[in-house]
Amino acid sequence: MYKIVDKKFFSENVVMLEVEAPLIAKARKPGNFVIVRTGEQGERIPLTIASADEKKGTITLVAQRVGVSSTKLTDLNIGDEVTDLVGPLGKATEIKKYGTVICAGGGVGVAPLLPIVEGMKKAGNKVIVVLAARNKDLIILEEQMRAFADEVIIMTDDGSAGKKGLVTNGVEEVILREKVDLCVTIGPAIMMKFVSLLTKKYELPTMASLNTIMVDGTGMCGACRVTVGGKTKFVCVDGPEFDAHQVDFDEMMMRLGAYKEQEKADMYKIGK
Amino acid sequence: MALEDRSEAWRDALRKSISGKERTDTPRVKMNELDAKVRARNYEEVNQGLTEEQARKEASRCMDCPNPTCMEGCPVGINIPGFIKNIERGEHLEAAKVLRKTSALPAVCGRVCPQEKQCESQCFYKLKLKKEPVAIGYLERFAADYERESGKMATPETAAKNGIKVAAVGSGPAGLSFAGDMAKAGYDVTVFEALHEIGGVLKYGIPGFRLPNRIVDVEIENLKKMGVKFQKNTIVGKTISTKDLESEGFKGIFVASGAGLPRFMNIKGENLIGIMSSNEYLTRVNLMDANNADSDTPVLKGKNVAVVGGGNTAMDSVRTALRLGAERAMLVYRRSEAEMPARLEEIHHAKEEGVEFMTLHNPLEYIGDEKGRVTTMRLQKMELGEPDASGRRSPVAIEGGIIDVPVDVVIVSIGVSPNPIVPSSVEGLEVSAKGTIVVNDKLQSNIPTLFAGGDIVRGGATVILAMGDGRKAAAEMHQYLCSK
Numbered sequence: 139m140y141k142i143v144d145k146k147f148f149s150e151n152v153v154m155l156e157v158e159a160p161l162i163a164k165a166r167k168p169g170n171f172v173i174v175r176t177g178e179q180g181e182r183i184p185l186t187i188a189s190a191d192e193k194k195g196t197i198t199l200v201a202q203r204v205g206v207s208s209t210k211l212t213d214l215n216i217g218d219e220v221t222d223l224v225g226p227l228g229k230a231t232e233i234k235k236y237g238t239v240i241c242a243g244g245g246v247g248v249a250p251l252l253p254i255v256e257g258m259k260k261a262g263n264k265v266i267v268v269l270a271a272r273n274k275d276l277i278i279l280e281e282q283m284r285a286f287a288d289e290v291i292i293m294t295d296d297g298s299a300g301k302k303g304l305v306t307n308g309v310e311e312v313i314l315r316e317k318v319d320l321c322v323t324i325g326p327a328i329m330m331k332f333v334s335l336l337t338k339k340y341e342l343p344t345m346a347s348l349n350t351i352m353v354d355g356t357g358m359c360g361a362c363r364v365t366v367g368g369k370t371k372f373v374c375v376d377g378p379e380f381d382a383h384q385v386d387f388d389e390m391m392m393r394l395g396a397y398k399e400q401e402k403a404d405m406y407k408i409g410k
Numbered sequence: 411m412a413l414e415d416r417s418e419a420w421r422d423a424l425r426k427s428i429s430g431k432e433r434t435d436t437p438r439v440k441m442n443e444l445d446a447k448v449r450a451r452n453y454e455e456v457n458q459g460l461t462e463e464q465a466r467k468e469a470s471r472c473m474d475c476p477n478p479t480c481m482e483g484c485p486v487g488i489n490i491p492g493f494i495k496n497i498e499r500g501e502h503l504e505a506a507k508v509l510r511k512t513s514a515l516p517a518v519c520g521r522v523c524p525q526e527k528q529c530e531s532q533c534f535y536k537l538k539l540k541k542e543p544v545a546i547g548y549l550e551r552f553a554a555d556y557e558r559e560s561g562k563m564a565t566p567e568t569a570a571k572n573g574i575k576v577a578a579v580g581s582g583p584a585g586l587s588f589a590g591d592m593a594k595a596g597y598d599v600t601v602f603e604a605l606h607e608i609g610g611v612l613k614y615g616i617p618g619f620r621l622p623n624r625i626v627d628v629e630i631e632n633l634k635k636m637g638v639k640f641q642k643n644t645i646v647g648k649t650i651s652t653k654d655l656e657s658e659g660f661k662g663i664f665v666a667s668g669a670g671l672p673r674f675m676n677i678k679g680e681n682l683i684g685i686m687s688s689n690e691y692l693t694r695v696n697l698m699d700a701n702n703a704d705s706d707t708p709v710l711k712g713k714n715v716a717v718v719g720g721g722n723t724a725m726d727s728v729r730t731a732l733r734l735g736a737e738r739a740m741l742v743y744r745r746s747e748a749e750m751p752a753r754l755e756e757i758h759h760a761k762e763e764g765v766e767f768m769t770l771h772n773p774l775e776y777i778g779d780e781k782g783r784v785t786t787m788r789l790q791k792m793e794l795g796e797p798d799a800s801g802r803r804s805p806v807a808i809e810g811g812i813i814d815v816p817v818d819v820v821i822v823s824i825g826v827s828p829n830p831i832v833p834s835s836v837e838g839l840e841v842s843a844k845g846t847i848v849v850n851d852k853l854q855s856n857i858p859t860l861f862a863g864g865d866i867v868r869g870g871a872t873v874i875l876a877m878g879d880g881r882k883a884a885a886e887m888h889q890y891l892c893s894k
Contacts, residue, residue, distance in 0.1 A: 161649045175606060179699065181706040182606075206706050222606040224643040353698065353707075354614075356604050356645060357829060359690035360672040363681060370674060370681065375830060389681055392782035396683045400708035407706070 140220040143196055148278040151203040152246055153212040154188070155220075160195030162187075162225050168233060168253035169347065169379055172225030173355040174199070176210040180221055183207045184352045184362075186250030186324075186378070187226065188279075200249030200278070205401050209408045227355050228378045231345070233257040237319035240342075241287075242268040242309050242333050244325030248279050250347060251324045258322075259286040266291065266312050270305035270329070274298035305329055306336045313340050320345070323382060327394060331387035338383045346382035348373045351396060364390050414492030414508050416474065424499055425474050434535070438542040439468040443759075450732045450763035453618050453701075457521070457551075462502075465552040469498035472544045475534050480546060483532035485878025486512050486519075486587070490529060494549055503564070506557035509550060510566050514590030515583065515629045515877065517558060518612060520551025521621050523874045524753045558628050565635040569596035574891060576662040577602060577655050578880075579646040579832060582610020583873045584666035584864030586633060587880030593636040595888050600639045600660075602646050604831075607697060610668055612873070614697040615689070617726050619733065620756075623696075647835030652860065662859050662887045665847060666880065669865040670829025674822055675718070679776030684710055684784040688719070688727045688823035695730055709734070712819025716740045716787055718773055719823030720750035722872075725757065727821040728765050739765050740815070744772040744792050749802040770794070770805065774812065776820065787817045828866050836860070844869055852886040853879060861887050 144156035162172060171186045188198045203209045214220065231254050239258045243251040248269055259265045267283045270293040277299055283290050292300025293308040301308070305325070312318060313336075321344040323333040330346045337344040350362040350373045362373035367384035371377065415421070442458040443449075449456050460468065472494045480490045489508055496505035509516040525547035530536065533543030557563050574597050578585035581603040589599045607613050612626045634640070646652060652663055672687030674680050691709070694700040698707035715731035717724050720743035731739045741760065743750060746769050750757060761767065770792040777786040791811030798804035833841040840848040840856040846869050847855055847862040854861050863879025865871060 161644070165649060165651075177706070179702070179705045181698065181708075210706070222643050224604065224606070224645060224649070226648060227645075353690055353693050354605060356831060357670045358614075358672070359693055360674070360687040361690050363674075365681060370676065372671065375671070389782075393681065393683060395781070396710070397708040404706065404708070 140223040142214055142216050142218050142220065143194075145214075145216050148200065149276050152200060152276070152278055153203065154198060154200050154249075155212070155214070156196050156198045157220055157223065158195055159197050159223050162223070163190040163192050163195050163197050166190050166197060166226035167230035168257045169228065169231030169250070170226035171228050171250070171355075171378060172197070172199070172223055173227065173352065174211060174220055175222035176207065176214065177221055180210065181207045182222075182353055182355065183211075184227070184349060184355055184374070186347065186349070188249035188252050200246050202246045206404045206407050224355070227374060229376070231257065231322070231379055233261050235262040238264040238266065238317060240266050240268060240309055240312055240318055240321045242270070242305050242321060242323045242325070244270045244305050244329040246278075247325030247329075247347070247349075251322070252279055252282055254322055255283055256286045259288075264288050266318075268293060268305055268308035268312070270294070270308065270325075272296065304332070306332050309333060310336055313337070313342060318342055322347075327387055327391045330382060331391075334382035334385065334387065344382040345379045346385060347378045348380065348385070348390065349378065350390065351394065364393070413496065413504050414489045416476070416491070420499060421474070421495055424495055428470055430473065433471050433473060434539060434541070436467065436471050438471070439464050439545050439548065441545075441548055446759075446762035446764070449619065450729070453733055455622055456619050456759055459555055460548050460552045462556075465497055465549060466500065468545050469494045469549055471535070472498070473534055479532040479534065479537060480529040480544075483528040483530070485528065485874050486881050488512050488529075488550070490546055493553060494544070494546070497549055497553055502553055502556040503560065503562060505553035507564055509553055510564065512881070513877065514587045514633065514880075516550055517554035517625045518583070518621060518629060519874055519877070520547055520554055521625070522616060523547055524872060526754055528874065558625075563628070563632060565632060566590070566594055568594050568636055571598065571637075572596040573598060575600070575658070575660045576664070576887065577646075577660045578664045578666060580604075580610055580666040580668050580864070581608045581640065582666060582668050582864065582876060583612060584668075584876035584880040584883075585610065585664070586630070587877040588664045588666065588863070588884045589638045589880075590633055590636065591881050591884035592888070593633065593638050595884070599637070600641060602644045602650075603640065603642050604645045604667075605697065606642055608640050608642065614693045615723065615726070617692065617696055617730050619729065620726065645831060647831040652836050656859070661891055662861065664880070664883050664887065665832050665860060665862040665866055666864040666876065667829045667832045667866045669826035669870055670831070671827040672822070673825045673827060675773060675824065677773060677775050679778060679784065680822070682776050682778040682784040683782050684712065684818055685776060685820040685822065686710075688717070688723045688821050689826065691727055691821045692723070692730065695734070701734055710819050711735055712817065714738045714740075714815075714817045715819045715821065716742050716815065716817045717821040717823055718742045719825075720745065720752060721823065721825075722752045722756055724821075724823035725752045725760050727823050729760055729763060731819070731821070732763055732765065736819075740768050741765055742768045742771050742773060742787075742789065744770065744805040745802060746770055746794060772805065772807070784817060784820055787815045787820060789813050789815060825870055826865070828869055832866065852890075853883040854886060854890065858890065
């Protein structure tokens with residue numbers, strides 16, 4: 139069913155998989171995600187959609203090898219099948235003309251940012267992309283971003299590519315330089331938290347796409363709940379994008395650690 | 411029909427074979443159960459079913475009433491004396507055939523229906539003799555199990571194929587029962603399921619110690635033999651729209667997408683680690699097999715587990731907690747035991763297994779440690795006041811009655827809201843303020859080709875009511891499509 143037709147290593151631990159899923163390829167919109175399961179005893183994990191090819195009937199997923207489930211998925215090769223794949227889930231990004239949009243991404247969050255960058259550009263926005271990583275080797279999708287973005291700013295912790303500094307340094311540079319109307323940020327929770335704190339200071343409206351623990355992904359289990367503006371929301375059906383300034387990132391990070399001990403204990407399954 | 415016709419010679423002879431007094435003097439059979447201490451630590455089915463001898467004796471209690479009131483209590487209209495008398499005469503496969511005429515899932519209903527509120531509540535014994543009713547549920551289960559284990563399971567006859575495509579959205583009890591009846595009527599039926607397993611709540615919700623998955627799978631196989639197609643990993647409203655279905659030639663759609671969003675109490679600390687919905691807890695254990703070391707899905711196993719709620723799902727959760735090794739499994743309910751909506755059998759089984767009932771207690775807030783894990787549940791003691799809108803006496807807080815209870819896992823089981831995906835994705839579909847799909851008495855929505863039933867219409871009900879809706883929607887959609 140869900141055959142892998144292409145696989146690339148973006149870096150040692152970041153893998154791109156192009157998977158046959160014609161219905162999802164047709165229905166997906168920027169911001170949507172899928173639930174993936176690998177193996178008959180596999181866990182259901184959410185992954186955002188990086189791109190889709192409706193004619194080929196494929197979607198592209200980017201996953202970071204961190205635990206058992208992401209390793210099992212990214213161990214699959216071209217010709218193998220993903221056991222289960224369901225989507226597109228979540229609400230789509232509100233793509234429209236805002237003016238100038240900063241898209242700030244880190245880690246594998248850069249992948250789901252790509253269709254948003256494309257959409258925002260096509261909607262007539264000036265799009266400035268800020269990509270951040272620890273070093274040069276971990277910067278992904280730079281070329282693809284350049285195809286749509288008006289400008290791409292690269293930030294690395296060690297200065298091995300672009301400028302030395304954090305994602306927030308790059309974002310702040312743009313805010314100080316010109317009038318910005320919207321910021322979209324996707325990446326590790328800690329990164330989004332600091333982008334959000336920064337843009338709040340400048341009163342720049344900011345959307346963050348959250349990646350929480352999920353089981354069914356259709357609003358049934360509530361594992362993904364986060365506090366937004368003091369209210370409990372479900373990332374899978376109310377999100378995944380929220381007004382970043384309203385998100386309780388500290389609670390979200392705490393909840394992401396719910397199964398840390400079990401996850402550690404399970405690493406033997408992938409020979410670690 | 412010979413199988414269920416009361417005037418058949420065999421049936422008449424059977425009635426005369428035992429005196430009425432002898433029938434009514436026979437005590438109701440007791441279900442064979444696994445020992446409470448043993449079963450509370452494993453996942454084996456608690457109820458072991460009746461032996462053939464027990465079943466025939468129990469069947470002989472049935473008076474074969476000329477106007478069987480029990481049938482009025484059955485949402486799917488099973489010919490109850492019709493199947494029971496076949497058991498009494500020893501024709502158990504025939505009994506199963508009678509069941510299959512109106513129920514797509516007899517082995518399931520025999521296990522999970524609240525019979526005491528339905529057929530058995532309307533039994534002659536109960537109404538007229540003030541005695542314990544005939545154990546209709548046990549007998550239903552016996553006939554269905556006998557048939558399955560005999561290897562001679564009959565696939566119900568289907569009418570000649572009419573080539574008309576219809577869809578069910580959701581493969582839970584409503585969708586399966588709709589699919590069965592439409593297949594019987596000759597339709598080309600496809601059932602779309604969002605999850606990676608067929609069966610809906612029967613798989614992710616109801617635990618194996620009450621309803622083993624293999625029982626559900628046999629019923630699904632039977633539907634496949636009748637020509638029903640199943641498409642997993644497909645969310646109608648997301649993966650494909652109802653418009654896509656129409657353009658693929660589907661003439662009618664039955665939405666049975668079930669209950670969605672779990673409700674929480676919105677109290678302080680409820681998002682701490684260790685607090686989750688019963689949907690999440692049961693899905694991890696039942697659907698994802700999280701208690702098995704080979705499963706990649708984790709589940710939090712607490713020593714002190716509290717389940718909040720008083721329904722069947724709460725009972726399933728608290729009994730699951732015991733089986734996952736809880737030292738203390740508590741049920742926290744704000745009313746008294748008399749108001750609990752759970753089946754009597756579940757309450758009884760939970761108590762036998764050692765569940766601590768903390769009735770007339772209501773959570774106020776949760777307190778956690780530095781890592782955000784819940785450690786304490788603060789409870790308000792309650793007392794019963796005046797009856798509320800539901801007719802049950804409403805709980806009122808006792809001033810100053812606050813206690814702290816140590817907990818490491820809390821399961822919130824206080825109900826669900828309807829799944830928003832289909833209602834929000836169909837343009838022009840009439841939806842209530844609560845998010846349920848609005849239907850007329852024919853289960854038809856304001857879009858004439860779209861019917862709906864089960865929890866997406868009721869907001870939260872039982873397996874058998876959902877099945878009843880599936881049957882009714884099938885009959886009504888058939889009528890509608892024929893009249894077009």
